[in-house]
Amino acid sequence: MYPGRVELHLHMDGALTEAFARECLKQQGIKEPEDLAAALAAQPLCENLVDYLKCFDIPLRILQYAETLERCAFDLVCRLAGQGYVYAELRFAPASHCAKSLTQQQAVEAVLRGIRAARVQYPEIGIGLLLCFMVGGDADHEATLNAARQYLGQGVVGVDMAGAEGMVPMEHYRPLFARAKAEGIPFTIHAGECGSWENILTALSFGARRIGHSTAAIRSPQCMERLRESGAALECCFTSNLQTRAVATPAEHPIRAFQQAGLRVTVNTDNPTVSATTLANEHRVLADQFGFSDEEFYRMDRTALEAAFVGEGERKALLARLETLWAEGQS
Numbered sequence: 001m002y003p004g005r006v007e008l009h010l011h012m013d014g015a016l017t018e019a020f021a022r023e024c025l026k027q028q029g030i031k032e033p034e035d036l037a038a039a040l041a042a043q044p045l046c047e048n049l050v051d052y053l054k055c056f057d058i059p060l061r062i063l064q065y066a067e068t069l070e071r072c073a074f075d076l077v078c079r080l081a082g083q084g085y086v087y088a089e090l091r092f093a094p095a096s097h098c099a100k101s102l103t104q105q106q107a108v109e110a111v112l113r114g115i116r117a118a119r120v121q122y123p124e125i126g127i128g129l130l131l132c133f134m135v136g137g138d139a140d141h142e143a144t145l146n147a148a149r150q151y152l153g154q155g156v157v158g159v160d161m162a163g164a165e166g167m168v169p170m171e172h173y174r175p176l177f178a179r180a181k182a183e184g185i186p187f188t189i190h191a192g193e194c195g196s197w198e199n200i201l202t203a204l205s206f207g208a209r210r211i212g213h214s215t216a217a218i219r220s221p222q223c224m225e226r227l228r229e230s231g232a233a234l235e236c237c238f239t240s241n242l243q244t245r246a247v248a249t250p251a252e253h254p255i256r257a258f259q260q261a262g263l264r265v266t267v268n269t270d271n272p273t274v275s276a277t278t279l280a281n282e283h284r285v286l287a288d289q290f291g292f293s294d295e296e297f298y299r300m301d302r303t304a305l306e307a308a309f310v311g312e313g314e315r316k317a318l319l320a321r322l323e324t325l326w327a328e329g330q331s
Contacts, residue, residue, distance in 0.1 A: 001280070001283065001284060001287070001294065002283060002294035002297040002298055002329070003083070003084055003279070003280040003283065004085075004267060004278075004279035004280050004282065004283050004297065004301065005084060005085055005086040005087075005301050005322055005325060006085070006086055006087050006088070006266070006301040006304040006305055006308075006318075006322065007080075007085065007087075007088045007089070007266075007267075007268050007269060007279055007304070008088075008089045008188075008210065008233070008235050008266055008268060008304050008307065008308060009089075009091070009188075009212055009235035009237055009266075009268035009269075009270055010088055010089065010090050010091065010268065010269060010270070010271075010272070011090075011091055011092065011162075011270065011271050012072060012073060012076060012090045012091065012092040012111070013056055013059040013060060013063055013072075013092055013096075014055070014056065014059070014270065014271025014272065014273060014274045014275075015076050015269075015271060015272045015273050016040065016059050016072065016273055017075070017079075017273065018036055018037050018040060018273075020071075020072065020075055021036060021040060021058060021059065021062065022036055024062040024063075024068055025058070025062060028062060028065075030061065030062065033058070036058075039055070039057070039058055040055060040058060040059070040273050040274065041055060041273060041274055041275075041276050042055050042243045042274050042275060042276075043243070044242075044243065047245075048194075048244065048245055049164060049165070049193065049194055049244040049245075049246070050164055051244075052240075052243055052244045052274070053163075053164065055271075055274040056274070060096055060097070063097050064097055064098075064099050064100040064102065065100060065102070066102060066106055066107070066109075066110035067110070069097060069107060069110040069111050069114065070110045070111065070113045070114040070117075071114060072111075072114065073090070073110075073111045073112075073113075073114025073115050073118070074114035074115070074117050074118045075114075075118075076090065076118075077090075077114070077115055077118035077119065077122065077125065077127055078118050078121065078122065080125060080127075081118070081121075081122035081124070081125040083278065083279065083280065084325075085125055085279075086124075086125065086126065086301075086305070086318055086321050086322050086325065087125070087126035087127070087128075087304075087305060087308060087310075087318050088125070088126075088127055088128075089127075089128040089129070089130055089157060089158075089308065089309065090111075090115070090127065090128070090129055090130070091129070091130035091131070091132050091160050091162070092107075092111060092129075092130075092131070092132060093131070093132035093133070093134050093137075093144070093162060093163075094107040094108050094131055094143075094144060094147055095134060095137055095140035095143065095144055096134065103143075104140070104143045104144060104146075104147050105143075105146075105147050105150070108129075108131065108147045108151055108156065109151075111129060112129065112151065112154070112155040112156070115127050115129065115155060116155070124321070126310070126314065126318050127155075128155075128156075128157035128158070128308065128309055128310060129151075129155050129156045129157060130156070130157060130158050130159060130160045130188070130309075131144050131147055131148045131156060131158075131159050131160070132144075132159070132160045132161070132162040132163075133145075133159060133160070133161045133162070133173070133176065134161075134162060134163040135161065135162070135163035135164050135165060135167050135168050136163065136164070136167050136168055137163070141176055144159070145159070145176070145179060145180065145183075145185075148180070148185050149183055149185065152184075152185055157186065157308075157309035157310065158185060158186035158187050158188065158309040159180055159185055159186075159187045160187065160188050160189065160190065160212065161173060161177075161187075161189045161190055162190050162212070163190070164194075165190055165191065165193050165194045165196070165199065166194045166195075166196060166199075170189075170191065170196075170198075170199045170202040170203065171202055173206070174202075174205075174206060177189075177206040177207065177208070178206070181206070181207045186209055186309040187206075187207070187208055187209070188208060188209065188210035188211065188212055188235065189203040189206070189208045189210075189211060189212060190212035190213060191203040191208075191211050191212065191213070191214060192211065192213055192214040192215055192216035192217050192223075193212065193213035193214075193215060193216070193241070193244065193246050194216075194246065195216050195246075196216055197216040197217050197219050197220040197223040198223075199216075200214055200216065200217050200223050200226075200227070201222075201223055201226055204226055204227070204230050204232060208232060209232055209233070209307065209309075210232055210233045210234070210235055210307055211227070211232055211233075211234055211235065212235045212237075213235065213236070213237055213240075213241060213246060214227070214234045214235070214236070214258075215236075215241050215246045215247055215253070215254055216246075217234075217254070217258070217263075218254035218257055218258070224258075224261055224263070227263050228261065228262055228263055231264060232264065233264040233265075233266055233303060233304070233306075233307035234258055234263055234264060234265050234266065235266055235268050236253075236255045236258070236265055236266060236267060236268060237268045237269065237270035237275075237282075238250075238253055238255060238267070238282055238285060238286055238289075239269070239270075239275045239276075239277045239281075239282060239285065240269070240270035240271060240274075240275045240277075241253060243275060250285075250289050251289065253289070255267075255286065255290065256290040256292070259296070259300075264303050264306075264307060265300055265303065266300055266301075266303055266304040266307065267279065267282050267283065267286065267297065267300055267301075267304075268282070269282060283297050298322075298326050301322055302319065302322065305318050305319050305322060306319075
């Protein structure tokens, strides 16, 4: 079974191990919940996305210090390297880590230090960092954009809009993404996760090169056609979408329909701990549900690298490594 080598949609604070969280809670003098594993992982079905997001309460509580953020990033990259990743883009919202006097700049620097330290041990893995704006967090967006501008090309590769989609109309963020686009900062946007294919069209009109989740696109032929024309890559997250009720049943997930319609599909975990999954597991369940072959998964990994926010030289090197690993696996 092809294990999966590339991921574009991975929230750092949704990927803490139970052991890491327990250690941090003890160090910070925070009472551990009776069932820490249950507090970190979503139920098989949540009421909705907001319910799913409650699993971030503990991670966001403990990830308020530079040392903890650095260790978190280091641990995650080491685990991804151990799983055979060629490339991953991690994402986090620096504004969510400033409750204990850190600035957004300091939060970003801490994560970048952790990534760099892990890559000293595992130089073969490519890592990019996306900075998330949060829906409803307008007061913090300027600082996030400034941090993205400052560290672009130094580990940061782009920005994202995340959070409770629908709480604020997507159109509200047009000026923000116009600035990102004018400054040459690549961006992806969570859109269509909570039922609104119109949000996908709006995100595309901003200039989004990728769309997070995008499940609602299947409800609109107009949206499907616009996605095909744009060439935007879809960051599909099967298990997460089931848990948040973005789709009602496994069979109704549109990933196979997207692929058959000629859209640029990628496979992602979203939040490995919250969704109790790995990229290899996502491949297994998708193969079981929709009959995806190893070669199709390999092609989707190639699509992910083609859509990654990296320079062309790095992209060619990553594609060459992926191709080598694929060829070795076929021999």
